[in-house]
Amino acid sequence: MGKILIAATLATATTALCACSSDGCSENQTCVPRAGFYSYNDGKQIVVDSIEVGGVGAPNDSLLIKGSSRQTTLPLRANIPSTSFFFRYTQKSLADYAITDTLTIDYSTIPYFASEDCGAMFRYSISRISHTHNLIDSVALLDSTVTNLDLELIRIYFRTQTNTDNQ
Amino acid sequence: MTRIIHLIITLFMIAGCALSAYPQRRVTPVDPTVKKNIIRQQPGKPKPLDRTHIVEQLDANGNTILVDTLTGLEVIDSLAIADKPRNLYPKYTSVSIGLNVWDPIMRCLGQKYGIGDVWARFSFYNRFMPFAALGLGNANITPDGLNYTWKSKIAPYLKLGFDYNVFYNNSPDYQLLVGLRYGITRFSFQVVDVTVPGGYWKDPATMNIPSQTSTIGYLEISLGLRVKLIGNLAAGWAVTFRSLLNQSKCPYGEPMYIPGFGKRGQPLGASISFIYTIPLNYSPSSKVHKSEQTSRQPSEENL
Incomplete structure (x- = not known):
C-alpha cells in the first residue's frame, strides 16, 4: 500500500515536472521578410559586390548590409503601412555615378500570437512592391504573407554584366 | 584404521554437500x-x-x-x-463521484491556468467503467521575459470515455485503471498588452490581439491508481497523455491554453481526485469467496 502511494506520488510529480518544461522558441520572434539577390540574365542567385542596403529614414542612417552579400532582410515598420529601402552601389566603377535604387513595400499588419515561447508579433500581408530601375530590373514576391518563419519571400533581380557585355 | 574411517566419512560428507548443491531429482x-x-x-x-x-x-x-x-x-x-471466474463482482458494482483537485493544487504552486472538474464513473463488474467529467478552466498568463498577457474567460469542458480496471477481480478498494477519453471545449481567448520591439527601426508598437473563439476536441489516454482512504472515500492519481484531434481555425494565432487539456504542446498531464463511491450490489466490507462463485454441481457430461 505504501509502495503504491509512493509510486503514484512520484509518477505525479514527474508528470508535473515534465508539464512545466518548455521547448523554447525554435522560430523567429519577429516577422521579417528576407530578399535574395538574383541575376536578371540567368535567374541564378548572385553575390552583389560592394552594396549598401538601409531603410529610408532609419535612425542614425543605420545599414542593414554593407559590403558584398547574396541577400538582405527588409524589416517592416509596424506603425505605418509602407516602408522604403535604398540600395546603394559602391563598386569603384559605379561610385562616381552615385547610383541608388529604392524599393518600397506596401503592406497591412496582422497581429498574431505565434506560441507561448515565441510570443506575439505582427505578421504582414504585402500588397505591393515598387522600385526604381537603375540596377534593379525586377522584383518577384514569392509569398505575400510575412511570418516568423525564416524564408526567402522576395527575389530582387539585378542587371548584371556578362562576358558578352565585356566584349 | 581409524584415520581411514575418518577419511571415508569426511569424503562422504563432502560428496553429500556437493550433491546437495544440485536440484534434487524427483522420484x-x-x-x-x-x-x-x-x-x-x-x-x-x-x-x-x-x-x-x-x-x-x-x-x-x-x-x-x-x-x-x-x-x-x-x-x-x-x-x-x-x-478462473470471468467476473467476481456483480454487473452493477458501484457509482463513483470524484473531484479533480490537480489544478487547484497547481494554482497554489504558481500555475496560472485551470480550475478543476467533477466526474462520475459507473462500474460494471468492477471492470468496465464508463466515465464522464464536467469541468471549468480559464487562464491569465504573463510569461517572464515575453511580450504579452494571454487570457481566456472561464469556459466549460466535457470529457467522455471509459476506464478499464486491471485488477477487476480484486477488491474495488484498490484499482489500476487504464482509460481513454474524448474531451471537448469551446472558449474565448485574447492576447493583450503586447509590446512589439522596434528592432531596426527603433519604434516599438503596442497592440491587443482581438478576442477569438475556438472549439477544440482532444483525446486522452490515462493510467491511474485508486486507493481507499476511509469508508467510501478514496483518492485517485492519474497520468494522462493528450493529443489534439480537431480545432476550429484561429486567424490571429492558436490558443496557448485549452480548458481540460492544459497548455498546448505539453502532452503529459496529471490528475488527483478525491472520490466517493456508492456501492450498488455488493457490500464493500464483505469478502467475495471464489469457491461460492465457482462451485457447480458435477454432472456426467463434465467427466
Whole structure:
C-alpha cells in the first residue's frame, strides 16, 4: 500500500515536472521578410559586390548590409503601412555615378500570437512592391504573407554584366 | 584404521554437500513403463462412467483423478479443476463521484491556468467503467521575459470515455485503471498588452490581439491508481497523455491554453481526485469467496 502511494506520488510529480518544461522558441520572434539577390540574365542567385542596403529614414542612417552579400532582410515598420529601402552601389566603377535604387513595400499588419515561447508579433500581408530601375530590373514576391518563419519571400533581380557585355 | 574411517566419512560428507548443491531429482512412485488409460472426453460424444468402483485420488500435480479399481482406468475429474471466474463482482458494482483537485493544487504552486472538474464513473463488474467529467478552466498568463498577457474567460469542458480496471477481480478498494477519453471545449481567448520591439527601426508598437473563439476536441489516454482512504472515500492519481484531434481555425494565432487539456504542446498531464463511491450490489466490507462463485454441481457430461 505504501509502495503504491509512493509510486503514484512520484509518477505525479514527474508528470508535473515534465508539464512545466518548455521547448523554447525554435522560430523567429519577429516577422521579417528576407530578399535574395538574383541575376536578371540567368535567374541564378548572385553575390552583389560592394552594396549598401538601409531603410529610408532609419535612425542614425543605420545599414542593414554593407559590403558584398547574396541577400538582405527588409524589416517592416509596424506603425505605418509602407516602408522604403535604398540600395546603394559602391563598386569603384559605379561610385562616381552615385547610383541608388529604392524599393518600397506596401503592406497591412496582422497581429498574431505565434506560441507561448515565441510570443506575439505582427505578421504582414504585402500588397505591393515598387522600385526604381537603375540596377534593379525586377522584383518577384514569392509569398505575400510575412511570418516568423525564416524564408526567402522576395527575389530582387539585378542587371548584371556578362562576358558578352565585356566584349 | 581409524584415520581411514575418518577419511571415508569426511569424503562422504563432502560428496553429500556437493550433491546437495544440485536440484534434487524427483522420484515418483508411479512406474512410468505401465501404460495408463486416461479417457479423454470426445466432443459431442458423452460417455457415461460407471461409478461402481470409482475412487478419488490425487496425481503428482495435485489434480483429482478418478480411478476405476476394477479396470485400472484413470479419469481426470474436470469438475475439480477450478475455472478462473470471468467476473467476481456483480454487473452493477458501484457509482463513483470524484473531484479533480490537480489544478487547484497547481494554482497554489504558481500555475496560472485551470480550475478543476467533477466526474462520475459507473462500474460494471468492477471492470468496465464508463466515465464522464464536467469541468471549468480559464487562464491569465504573463510569461517572464515575453511580450504579452494571454487570457481566456472561464469556459466549460466535457470529457467522455471509459476506464478499464486491471485488477477487476480484486477488491474495488484498490484499482489500476487504464482509460481513454474524448474531451471537448469551446472558449474565448485574447492576447493583450503586447509590446512589439522596434528592432531596426527603433519604434516599438503596442497592440491587443482581438478576442477569438475556438472549439477544440482532444483525446486522452490515462493510467491511474485508486486507493481507499476511509469508508467510501478514496483518492485517485492519474497520468494522462493528450493529443489534439480537431480545432476550429484561429486567424490571429492558436490558443496557448485549452480548458481540460492544459497548455498546448505539453502532452503529459496529471490528475488527483478525491472520490466517493456508492456501492450498488455488493457490500464493500464483505469478502467475495471464489469457491461460492465457482462451485457447480458435477454432472456426467463434465467427466
